[in-house]
Amino acid sequence: MSILTGFRKFIKAVKPNKDRKKGKKALGSEKSADITSQQSRNAEADSSESIHFPGLEKFQLKEKLGDGAYSKVYKAYSFELEKDVAVKVIRKYEMNLKQRSGVHKEVNILRRIQHKNIVTLLDFIEADDFFYLVLELAEGGEIFHKIVYFTYFSEQLARHVIVQIADAIQHLHDVCGIVHRDIKPENVLFKPIPFRPTEGYQPPPLDPIKRDEGVFTPGVGGGGIGKILIGDFGFSKVVWNTKTSTPCGTVGYAAPEIVNDELYSKNVDMWALGCLLHTMLCGFPPFFDDNVKLLASKVVKGEFEFLSPWWDNISESAKDLVAHLLTVDPRERYDIHQFFQHPWIRGEPKMLLVPSHKPKFYSRSIDSTSSSPGRMTSDFKERPKRTMVSRTSSASMHKSPSITTLSDAMMVAYDARRSNFPNSQHKKAHSSRINSAADLIVEEDSGDEQTGTSFPFSDLSNSDERDSFQLDLAQSSLISRRSARRNPM
Numbered sequence: 203m204s205i206l207t208g209f210r211k212f213i214k215a216v217k218p219n220k221d222r223k224k225g226k227k228a229l230g231s232e233k234s235a236d237i238t239s240q241q242s243r244n245a246e247a248d249s250s251e252s253i254h255f256p257g258l259e260k261f262q263l264k265e266k267l268g269d270g271a272y273s274k275v276y277k278a279y280s281f282e283l284e285k286d287v288a289v290k291v292i293r294k295y296e297m298n299l300k301q302r303s304g305v306h307k308e309v310n311i312l313r314r315i316q317h318k319n320i321v322t323l324l325d326f327i328e329a330d331d332f333f334y335l336v337l338e339l340a341e342g343g344e345i346f347h348k349i350v351y352f353t354y355f356s357e358q359l360a361r362h363v364i365v366q367i368a369d370a371i372q373h374l375h376d377v378c379g380i381v382h383r384d385i386k387p388e389n390v391l392f393k394p395i396p397f398r399p400t401e402g403y404q405p406p407p408l409d410p411i412k413r414d415e416g417v418f419t420p421g422v423g424g425g426g427i428g429k430i431l432i433g434d435f436g437f438s439k440v441v442w443n444t445k446t447s448t449p450c451g452t453v454g455y456a457a458p459e460i461v462n463d464e465l466y467s468k469n470v471d472m473w474a475l476g477c478l479l480h481t482m483l484c485g486f487p488p489f490f491d492d493n494v495k496l497l498a499s500k501v502v503k504g505e506f507e508f509l510s511p512w513w514d515n516i517s518e519s520a521k522d523l524v525a526h527l528l529t530v531d532p533r534e535r536y537d538i539h540q541f542f543q544h545p546w547i548r549g550e551p552k553m554l555l556v557p558s559h560k561p562k563f564y565s566r567s568i569d570s571t572s573s574s575p576g577r578m579t580s581d582f583k584e585r586p587k588r589t590m591v592s593r594t595s596s597a598s599m600h601k602s603p604s605i606t607t608l609s610d611a612m613m614v615a616y617d618a619r620r621s622n623f624p625n626s627q628h629k630k631a632h633s634s635r636i637n638s639a640a641d642l643i644v645e646e647d648s649g650d651e652q653t654g655t656s657f658p659f660s661d662l663s664n665s666d667e668r669d670s671f672q673l674d675l676a677q678s679s680l681i682s683r684r685s686a687r688r689n690p691m
């Protein structure tokens with residue numbers, strides 16, 4: 203199975219996660235489906251060249267671009283705008299009231315955002331049975347597939363991507379008071395640029411089959427990746443309440459729990475940025491384990507390593523930045539401003555040989571009486587040694603860790619981090635000592651209507667299912683190439 207097939211299979215396999223993310227199909231939804239007009243159903247079932255939905259007469263729908271839990275995204279031509287757009291067709295008839303209001307919330311959030319690196323909402327149409335979000339088209343699709351294609355990105359390409367995402371995040375955090383909460387490779391889209399092959403391309407000596415990313419043009423891009431566009435605001439949340447929506451002017455009047463809520467929730471995006479940067483640089487996410495509970499526990503403790511040999515040729519400066527982002531304590535984690543000050547981001551040529559910052563790995567125990575961040579305790583811990591992928595274990599080198607999939611690892615990261623919020627919104631989760639990763643994972647995000655328990659412990663508990671998540675990277679991955687290099691014939 204090729205790596206791409208593996209990832210695709212995986213994506214298919216984790217589709218149920220999306221149901222969890224948005225909440226299982228509502229009890230009443232069957233009823234509402236019953237009253238759905240036949241016309242609408244026909245439209246949805248229509249897979250022919252000309253796809254028609256009631257209310258979308260001003261568009262000519264072309265091919266399908268992607269699927270969501272309750273939606274399909276199509277490329278479409280807008281007769282009014284005289285250009286191609288993306289139309290997210292959401293099956294309203296399958297949703298309960300809460301879920302429908304979640305769509306309105308997403309739309310309201312998108313409406314207040316104008317940024318070059320965030321997908322623009324061009325129009326919103328509500329029909330009897332469908333919602334339609336008319337969006338700026340990101341013709342390149344998901345950055346996810348590019349990571350798979352190139353196995354990993356060069357530092358300059360990774361920087362090109364992450365800086366644009368960070369620009370968008372800075373805008374969300376500082377200008378809009380919005381936390382995205384779902385930054386992951388599937389939600390990072392891009393506009394393509396022409397691929398210009400590197401003349402006389404020679405792969406790096408240690409990576410003989412690393413694909414050519416082509417000529418990189420600063421400010422334009424490389425590897426066919428131009429402008430980055432963040433999409434999917436279904437998880438996003440306004441963290442400034444309406445009364446305190448001015449970032450600087452009113453924050454002094456805000457109660458500590460509001461300030462904390464804002465601070466901690468924003469830092470969730472920085473954690474995600476760290477996961478993404480790590481993934482782009484080496485081709486796999488920072489946290490992985492065959493066992494989901496152990497995986498979750500690693501995330502909670504921030505147990506990751508810059509594994510050799512994958513990280514051997516990656517600059518110390520890049521590692522330093524990743525470590526600052528993947529810092530468990532949200533108060534210590536880099537915020538967006540620190541991110542932009544980092545030498546690796548500023549492109550300062552002097553890469554640090556000895557990182558100025560030693561990654562800190564915390565084991566956080568939460569006092570049962572704790573209700574504020576000040577009462578929390580953070581114990582320093584030795585960095586754990588990872589034994590799962592050893593230099594000599596060639597068998598394990600040929601398989602990616604079974605849960606080492608971008609989506610799942612990110613999802614665990616999110617759930618665990620979210621539940622580490624020592625703030626009012628998450629107080630419930632912290633009202634008693636957290637005993638295990640499972641306790642963290644199953645926490646509901648009570649402050650948000652449409653989010654819910656998202657990690658499928660049960661789905662992954664038997665090995666058969668786990669296999670479908672396992673990617674055989676023997677033929678195409680960096681893993682096998684680098685393992686081969688260590689064990690020359």
Ligand SMILES: Nc1ncnc2c1ncn2[C@@H]1O[C@H](COP(=O)(O)OP(=O)(O)OP(=O)(O)O)[C@@H](O)[C@H]1O
Nearest residue numbers: 268269270271272273275288337338339340434436
């Ligand atoms: N503006 C766009 N341009 C190009 N492709 C897009 C665009 N928006 C979405 N897509 C494609 O459609 C897929 C699904 O879209 P999106 O992430 O918005 O839905 P979702 O969040 O998964 O759905 P839901 O909100 O129902 O769970 C994306 O992963 C991407 O491949």
